[in-house]
Amino acid sequence: MSRVRVHNLSVSLDGFATGEGQSLDAPFGHAGLRLPAWFFATRSFRQMQGEAGGSTGVDDAVAGAWGTDIGAEIMGRNKFGPQRGPWEDHEWNGWWGPNPPFHTPVFVLTHHPRPSVEMEGGTTFHFIDATPQEALRQASEAAAGLDVRIGGGPTTVRQFLAEDLVDHLHVVVVPIVLGRGERLWGGLEGLEGRFDVESVTTPSGVTHVTFTRP
Amino acid sequence: MSRVRVHNLSVSLDGFATGEGQSLDAPFGHAGLRLPAWFFATRSFRQMQGEAGGSTGVDDAVAGAWGTDIGAEIMGRNKFGPQRGPWEDHEWNGWWGPNPPFHTPVFVLTHHPRPSVEMEGGTTFHFIDATPQEALRQASEAAAGLDVRIGGGPTTVRQFLAEDLVDHLHVVVVPIVLGRGERLWGGLEGLEGRFDVESVTTPSGVTHVTFTRP
Numbered sequence: 001m002s003r004v005r006v007h008n009l010s011v012s013l014d015g016f017a018t019g020e021g022q023s024l025d026a027p028f029g030h031a032g033l034r035l036p037a038w039f040f041a042t043r044s045f046r047q048m049q050g051e052a053g054g055s056t057g058v059d060d061a062v063a064g065a066w067g068t069d070i071g072a073e074i075m076g077r078n079k080f081g082p083q084r085g086p087w088e089d090h091e092w093n094g095w096w097g098p099n100p101p102f103h104t105p106v107f108v109l110t111h112h113p114r115p116s117v118e119m120e121g122g123t124t125f126h127f128i129d130a131t132p133q134e135a136l137r138q139a140s141e142a143a144a145g146l147d148v149r150i151g152g153g154p155t156t157v158r159q160f161l162a163e164d165l166v167d168h169l170h171v172v173v174v175p176i177v178l179g180r181g182e183r184l185w186g187g188l189e190g191l192e193g194r195f196d197v198e199s200v201t202t203p204s205g206v207t208h209v210t211f212t213r214p
Numbered sequence: 215m216s217r218v219r220v221h222n223l224s225v226s227l228d229g230f231a232t233g234e235g236q237s238l239d240a241p242f243g244h245a246g247l248r249l250p251a252w253f254f255a256t257r258s259f260r261q262m263q264g265e266a267g268g269s270t271g272v273d274d275a276v277a278g279a280w281g282t283d284i285g286a287e288i289m290g291r292n293k294f295g296p297q298r299g300p301w302e303d304h305e306w307n308g309w310w311g312p313n314p315p316f317h318t319p320v321f322v323l324t325h326h327p328r329p330s331v332e333m334e335g336g337t338t339f340h341f342i343d344a345t346p347q348e349a350l351r352q353a354s355e356a357a358a359g360l361d362v363r364i365g366g367g368p369t370t371v372r373q374f375l376a377e378d379l380v381d382h383l384h385v386v387v388v389p390i391v392l393g394r395g396e397r398l399w400g401g402l403e404g405l406e407g408r409f410d411v412e413s414v415t416t417p418s419g420v421t422h423v424t425f426t427r428p
């Protein structure tokens with residue numbers, strides 16, 4: 001059975017998964033890099049960047065589950081980049097350079113579709129205006145039996161959770177108070193009821209919380 | 215040095231420390247008893263109730279720090295009871311029966327002061343309309359060199375945090391999504407910057423997060 005998974009989604013104590021005011025220089029807005037700092041320190045992340053080193057403890061083990069058996073990703077348009085409204089810079093192909101770390105088809109949700117872009121290393125960005133169900137249908141087909149990852153940001157993940165389309169959700173509670181930005185949890189009252197929930201704090205101070213469909 | 219402390223304050227993943235619709239039958243409103251369930255299971259809580267039994271692991275050890283060296287508590291009027299506006303039931307002396315577990319002076323913040331009430335076992339409820347600073351001055355005087363606990367609810371704790379009057383904050387993240395109620399974290403952006411922060415998850419699934427002034 002192919003599953004729908006969310007991994008390494010960092011949220012603050014007050015429930016924000018990104019800050020306010022995203023820009024080219026600040027992918028997470030005023031949050032800076034405090035949300036993904038635990039992830040950037042891991043070997044899994046370094047390897048994704050083609051770099052050596054990084055921590056190899058529990059944070060790394062959990063982070064590394066990200067890619068296993070994934071055949072396609074769905075992401076929101078704001079994870080892809082800081083442009084809003086009709087595309088003005090058609091050269092923008094994401095934050096990740098010519099060889100993005102996905103290595104699968106990636107479906108970018110947007111109300112402003114544009115032609116698909118084939119990158120190096122197996123990543124192709126498809127831009128689609130679709131409901132969560134329809135996006136998942138397309139991504140599942142592309143994944144050819146493998147799992148589909150919902151890559152974020154919070155606006156996108158929230159939609160798939162609200163429609164009960166997610167089988168495994170891994171959030172990482174970072175002990176900071178962001179105050180503003182985009183909340184993950186809106187409209188998801190009682191979410192825990194549909195899942196088996198586990199939590200573990202690691203020495204970096206973050207708490208990994210997994211919601212797995214029984 | 216006498217300190218100002220908050221203990222055992224349970225918050226949901228989405229940052230609520232109580233639900234919506236408090237009433238006599240539902241002290242936490244629609245949240246039921248899901249926020250304090252971890253605490254009710256401990257020996258510390260059972261002892262407070264004059265009962266035997268209860269768990270004796272890390273939850274209990276952390277919960278038990280509640281009373282040590284405390285000379286007075288400050289609480290909000292909604293922690294004291296479900297009445298709003300001018301007091302109609304003057305017989306109401308809190309949820310805790312004739313011998314409340316505080317055993318110190320307790321200052322209840324309210325815009326509707328009423329005469330003090332002396333209970334059994336050393337608890338006296340004083341009802342004061344005061345700023346956080348003024349309430350703390352009165353409570354510190356009553357505590358005679360011991361620490362002052364800010365007992366909750368969230369509206370009250372938030373005020374003392376916003377005024378930077380708290381030296382030790384212990385929150386307990388319960389992995390549930392409440393959706394509505396009273397948020398703890400509003401207006402506290404960057405709170406972590408003033409504290410040393412530690413986190414630990416226990417087998418009950420909650421995560422204890424402590425903020426201690428360096």
Ligand SMILES: NC(=O)c1ccc[n+]([C@@H]2O[C@H](COP(=O)([O-])OP(=O)(O)OC[C@H]3O[C@@H](n4cnc5c(N)ncnc54)[C@H](OP(=O)(O)O)[C@@H]3O)[C@@H](O)[C@H]2O)c1
Pocket residue numbers: 008009010011017018019022027028029035036075076077078079080084085109110111112128129130131132151152153154155156157159182
């Ligand atoms: N905390 C983490 O671990 C994590 C993970 C990933 C990303 N992030 C951060 O999160 C931020 C992005 O999150 P976000 O919540 O702002 O936005 P997002 O989910 O990345 O993208 C939202 C946008 O995607 C488009 N979209 C979403 N659903 C759609 C649908 N069903 N149909 C058509 N278009 C749809 C809309 O854009 P248009 O209407 O403009 O086309 C919408 O404004 C970034 O700052 C990123 O760095 C954080």
Ligand SMILES: NC(=O)c1ccc[n+]([C@@H]2O[C@H](COP(=O)([O-])OP(=O)(O)OC[C@H]3O[C@@H](n4cnc5c(N)ncnc54)[C@H](OP(=O)(O)O)[C@@H]3O)[C@@H](O)[C@H]2O)c1
Pocket residue numbers: 222223224225231232233236241242243249250289290291292293294298299323324325326342343344345346365366367368369370371373396
């Ligand atoms: N999660 C936990 O661990 C925990 C801990 C304790 C309590 N609780 C729950 O939290 C809820 C109560 O929290 P809450 O945030 O609703 O209310 P609260 O903080 O207990 O009380 C707020 C009320 O106290 C009065 N007040 C507060 N500050 C004041 C000031 N500076 N001057 C004068 N009056 C002031 C006001 O009442 P008036 O204007 O009406 O007088 C205000 O509406 C209850 O459901 C309780 O069960 C949860």
